[in-house]
Amino acid sequence: MPISEELFERARRVIPGGVNSPVRAFRRLERAPFFVARAQGAHLWDEDGREYIDYVGTWGPAILGHAPACVMEAVQRTVPNGLGYGIPTRVEVDMAEHLCRRVPGMQMVRMTNSGTEATMSAVRLARGFTGRPYIIKFAGCYHGHADSLLVSAGSGALTGGQPDSAGVPPEFAALTIVLPYNNPAAVEQAFKQYAGKIAGVIVEPYPGNAGFYLPKPGYLQFLRDITAREGALLIFDEVMTGFRISTSGVAGKEGITADITTLGKVIGGGLPVGAFGGRRDIMECVAPLGPVYQAGTLSGNPVAMAAGLAQLTHLEEHDCYGRLEALGARLEEGVRAALHDLHLPFTFKRSGSMFCLFFTEQDVVDLETASSGSFPMFKQYFLSMLEQGVYVAPSPYETGFISTSHTEDDIDRTTAAMRNALAALAK
Numbered sequence: 001m002p003i004s005e006e007l008f009e010r011a012r013r014v015i016p017g018g019v020n021s022p023v024r025a026f027r028r029l030e031r032a033p034f035f036v037a038r039a040q041g042a043h044l045w046d047e048d049g050r051e052y053i054d055y056v057g058t059w060g061p062a063i064l065g066h067a068p069a070c071v072m073e074a075v076q077r078t079v080p081n082g083l084g085y086g087i088p089t090r091v092e093v094d095m096a097e098h099l100c101r102r103v104p105g106m107q108m109v110r111m112t113n114s115g116t117e118a119t120m121s122a123v124r125l126a127r128g129f130t131g132r133p134y135i136i137k138f139a140g141c142y143h144g145h146a147d148s149l150l151v152s153a154g155s156g157a158l159t160g161g162q163p164d165s166a167g168v169p170p171e172f173a174a175l176t177i178v179l180p181y182n183n184p185a186a187v188e189q190a191f192k193q194y195a196g197k198i199a200g201v202i203v204e205p206y207p208g209n210a211g212f213y214l215p216k217p218g219y220l221q222f223l224r225d226i227t228a229r230e231g232a233l234l235i236f237d238e239v240m241t242g243f244r245i246s247t248s249g250v251a252g253k254e255g256i257t258a259d260i261t262t263l264g265k266v267i268g269g270g271l272p273v274g275a276f277g278g279r280r281d282i283m284e285c286v287a288p289l290g291p292v293y294q295a296g297t298l299s300g301n302p303v304a305m306a307a308g309l310a311q312l313t314h315l316e317e318h319d320c321y322g323r324l325e326a327l328g329a330r331l332e333e334g335v336r337a338a339l340h341d342l343h344l345p346f347t348f349k350r351s352g353s354m355f356c357l358f359f360t361e362q363d364v365v366d367l368e369t370a371s372s373g374s375f376p377m378f379k380q381y382f383l384s385m386l387e388q389g390v391y392v393a394p395s396p397y398e399t400g401f402i403s404t405s406h407t408e409d410d411i412d413r414t415t416a417a418m419r420n421a422l423a424a425l426a427k
């Protein structure tokens with residue numbers, strides 16, 4: 001039996017589903033996940049010695065590829081001084097200054113240990129600052145697994161949210177209004193119906209958790225304008241897109257400044273880090289300055305800060321975004337050529353190093369259209385790619401990530417594998 005399968009059998013006895021985060025279990029794919037032994041650059045090696053070109057990139061953080069020299073060096077430099085003290089350190093100030101310099105509207109920032117903590121705290125802060133109870137989120141946008149945000153598909157645009165998870169009483173989710181993305185009228189209507197009661201709108205400015213798709217022109221500006229007009233806060237959840245789409249995230253690229261921005265993934269350089277920050281008067285509500293409580297035993301951990309800062313500094317000092325765009329464009333060209341040649345009408349979305357192939361002919365603009373793809377086709381495609389040594393995310397609802405470590409040759413081998421996998425579907 002392959003070593004990965006043996007490990008998975010052991011894992012399933014002692015870890016729910018054998019994994020520490022659900023998508024890793026490959027459940028709907030009817031095969032065991034592979035267990036990784038090591039990774040370098042754009043490549044992974046599993047416990048059975050098989051090599052893969054990786055487009056999951058630790059689900060976003062590995063923008064320089066795995067184990068980049070600058071990050072490894074920062075960790076090795078920091079570790080001999082101790083792993084953390086729970087007392088302020090210099091590197092936390094360096095990190096906060098870097099984030100405030102780069103992220104539009106970020107005047108103060110608080111570090112957390114995950115994206116979930118960052119978004120949960122941002123929502124608490126929006127409620128504490130405005131003194132209002134309701135939050136608007138969009139169907140298909142993922143903001144971590146805090147109770148009030150684990151709500152995706154409300155039955156109607158303006159009915160109270162239906163909890164996605166058992167263990168979230170409807171009462172907990174009743175203050176979360178779930179609306180379709182890219183639909184300004186729904187937002188207008190909610191602000192009318194809940195006048196003076198909406199604390200904020202939380203949004204993935206480029207949604208990357210139901211596949212990857214983009215805002216219609218003017219949509220993010222509309223959210224900026226209506227929240228400002230209504231005295232609600234605009235929260236950009238850039239946990240995935242921050243320092244991925246540009247050094248200043250989607251906000252910088254689109255020229256829109258949110259009131260609060262949440263970060264994670266890339267800013268930790270592969271270690272567990274999140275952050276939320278924004279306008280000074282809002283952030284001054286956070287404890288110990290203000291009444292909104294938020295804390296963390298390991299928050300601002302010096303090893304994690306050093307790793308993250310090394311990655312962010314590298315991104316700033318080299319032309320990484322130019323390279324990521326060039327690699328992304330090369331991949332897109334190859335995919336589009338294959339789809340064209342094989343007469344497959346599938347939808348492909350990309351911005352820079354983020355991409356998604358949807359097994360549907362519909363344009364994808366929200367959760368409904370993102371869910372219109374064929375799962376059996378995705379499954380066949382995924383298994384074929386894996387067989388050919390290319391690891392794309394094991395779910396049709398995930399974004400693909402390119403790193404600066406991918407080579408032109410990696411991209412060309414990938415598009416050749418895609419062409420093979422898609423050709424089998426065209427038959």
Ligand SMILES: *Cc1c(COP(=O)(O)O)cnc(C)c1O
Binds near residue numbers: 113
């Ligand atoms: C990954 C993600 C989160 C949650 O971050 P974790 O570190 O997994 O808790 C929140 N928001 C968005 C947009 C994400 O992509």
